């Protein structure tokens with residue numbers, strides 16, 4: 526995977542683990558520790574994928590996905606929620622909010638990379654919202 530992945534996560538341990546796993550899989554990583562900084566990086570760098578925690582300082586994950594999915598320059602970028610929320614209603618809310626999918630915390634390394642690969646591979650995402658336009 527040569528993708529550029531932005532990880533927005535305020536928990537340093539989770540951030541470090543996800544960044545490490547992504548780099549091990551060949552991705553370039555960009556990081557931000559709050560939603561506001563994440564949106565700045567997203568606008569400046571136009572990553573191939575955004576991984577976004579839900580509970581974040583300044584702008585939460587729902588705010589991040591709302592901003593990205595309504596920005597014509599950014600809305601083709603899949604945004605994947607990273608969440609410890611486990612209730613079915615939470616998952617529905619996440620998908621309704623415009624996320625392309627979610628991965629569960631705590632991060633399971635092997636499963637995490639498989640899930641990320643699915644979001645980055647054109648056509649193989651289990652959710653539909655992502656338009657794969659990132660290769661050019």
Ligand code: MN
Nearest residue numbers: 535578580581
């Ligand atoms: Mn958090």
